[in-house]
Amino acid sequence: MSVKLNEKLLESLQVAIQQQNNRFIQETLKDKHAADISVLLDQMDALESKYILRLLNPEMSADIVADLEEDTRKGFLKNFSSEELAGLMDYTDSDDAADILNDQPVKVREEVIALMQNSEKAEYIIDLLHYEEDCAGGLMAKELIKANINWNIKQCIEEIRRQTKNVEKVYTVYVVNDKDTLLGRVSLKKIVLSTDDTKIKDIYVSNIQTVQTYYSEEEVAEIMRKYDLEVVPVVNVQGKLLGRITIDDVVDVITEQAELERQIMSGLSETAEVDDSIWTLSRARLPWLIIGMMGGLLGAQYMGFFENELKIVPAIAFFVPLIQATGGNVGIQSSTIVVQTLVGNPFDGKSLGSRLFKVLLVAIFNGIVISSLVFGFVMIFNEMNMAFVVAVALFNVVLIASLTGTITPLILDRLGVNPALASGPFITTANDLIGLAVYFTVAKLLFSI
């Protein structure tokens, strides 16, 4: 839907709510996808949203609430009693339901589960609440079709029929033994093409990819990407089938990761978009601005020690921006190359030495190129002496910034911190100070000779 169409629709719905024109609302939303209605509700206030939801069927309402943006949803559900929430949860997929209830106070959570009509779903949710949100256990849904290895196709189809309300999208049928141990899967295509008395054990695929409950979101995403899976079964350490993760959740994980990384790299302390409130936008920006400011003030203090030198040779000051910009650029480039390499495949300690050696070689090459160019340019307008100081300092800054830029993300990664932090103002602020120190040290050494 185009932005303009959307705005018109939103207005007409809001008018209809005021006039309690329920027929108009139902007619308008009849053929719309839950995701499109969610986008509309994201722009309404909580009471308007609730008014609209009450006019739709419960499956649709559940899908819409699951699709709302997390912030909107939190505010929106505050207007729901535990009874109303329970009614919604009865129709929500177990993975989304667990996410939604995880955001509620413990008391509400317990009440809602106790009030649910769909007892199988309630059990699913209780089970899922045990897992951390950012691991495979937190991503999985309990709804899936499983068939015993001793069944035939007819029994398998009966099971699909029995589950048809619970499992909206059937990707595949999982094959288990009497102890619920996952043995493999049968595709729906094979079921369609087989006769009713075909035995599951004769047609199932046994060698399949699985993930365990404790795998991180990133590992799950990497496995599903690598093997082109649209669904992956989740098992415990004994191999028991516990749930499944579908690709749509993983696409969201990948998208959120990219957003988080963009945010970290640009020195925002929280996700912010143009349409957020002025307060949110300021709060997202100030922390790193203040850290950068402290760095700048420290730099000023440091340069203060060289006041006399600057009085005699003010040209020293001219090249401070050059030193800083180069140090900053080299540092960010280096850390990004490491982050790029870290995505998906962990650094093995063994070859760290040889890799650092290569980083050093690249830095020496780039350092020589940049320093030579600068030497030439500075010579034109300044004395030989000055050109020499700037070139030598710049070469060292490139070397040091390359090494700090390479090592910092590795250390952050080892500490369990997102290594992208090193591509942000973090390394730039540090490099600014290191750059100044190197430059003035070189200047002092060379000019005093």
Added chain:
Amino acid sequence: MSVKLNEKLLESLQVAIQQQNNRFIQETLKDKHAADISVLLDQMDALESKYILRLLNPEMSADIVADLEEDTRKGFLKNFSSEELAGLMDYTDSDDAADILNDQPVKVREEVIALMQNSEKAEYIIDLLHYEEDCAGGLMAKELIKANINWNIKQCIEEIRRQTKNVEKVYTVYVVNDKDTLLGRVSLKKIVLSTDDTKIKDIYVSNIQTVQTYYSEEEVAEIMRKYDLEVVPVVNVQGKLLGRITIDDVVDVITEQAELERQIMSGLSETAEVDDSIWTLSRARLPWLIIGMMGGLLGAQYMGFFENELKIVPAIAFFVPLIQATGGNVGIQSSTIVVQTLVGNPFDGKSLGSRLFKVLLVAIFNGIVISSLVFGFVMIFNEMNMAFVVAVALFNVVLIASLTGTITPLILDRLGVNPALASGPFITTANDLIGLAVYFTVAKLLFSI
């Protein structure tokens, strides 16, 4: 597979190739997934890879080649005759086959298509070669199951059986009329649960998401993400069904976009990883380093105009790093917030003015906070005068950097350039110069009073 296991396996395979121990190779790779074998082949030379592929069945070989990294694949396929390539293409999915042939010289491409045995596949490929790689037409595969609306379930199952070799993964059956116009779809679940004589027209879903051939990769990704689709049909302007795009290709698109953005934001002119050659690594880094250097040299020239002022009040120089760091940080933050907002939903011109006004308000707020803090700190160690100059300059730099940081990505986006470029060294270099100009102008004005 762990890194170490992988290395051992690689070594043993290379030994087996030298000893022509074919049985060992076949035994070792028997139960492996194509994606895992691709990872191994990515580390072998082209002749070793070819040796291994010849020992595997043609479907497996085709999957492996499609999964190879693009660079490895290009080098690898140079060792293939047109006949050999044609044999491979007979078993490759049409979307991958078109991508592979697109990388070949026109003459080879024509030869390969003429030599293919699978004439239906050859036609598919010819059709797909018309589309740009980065649009929906370039992403789609021609292999799909379609059923005429007048058929019953039995005819539909016959069609699935007929296509079973061509279409490895069946997600859904598309419903078309006699002119091949897409009318809707029937899920495999519904087919499994319906009797043989059920009419397609009584059970199909008519209101489905489609994309047109000219949609960009990003639009396709956004639609599939929003509506949680694992497959989307591609139609032309007349609504004729042309192909389908599966979520695995879109996951690759999203991953590549994130990689590209990371690269652009950190001033790398091409994708680079730690394990690339020294030459690639240097080449990826030098262009922006040189641009940053030019900026630094221009800054030096500019500061040269104030040599006398600097001799009298060297303290002016002390705060250059502070001004620059703050300008850089504010600029990158601003442009990232715009990029974040641009992802998925285009900026509508109408509200641009009000949005810029908000940016200005945030900038004024942050500017006041930062300037006040700096004013306080500078006062402690310097004169009142200096503190005043730095604070006023800083406030203006925050304002200007916010506006340039906000407007630049919008202009780039309008010009069809990736707006993430504005979060890279581009805006930082520009802001460095603007910051210097503002600072020295303010200093000159205030000190001369």
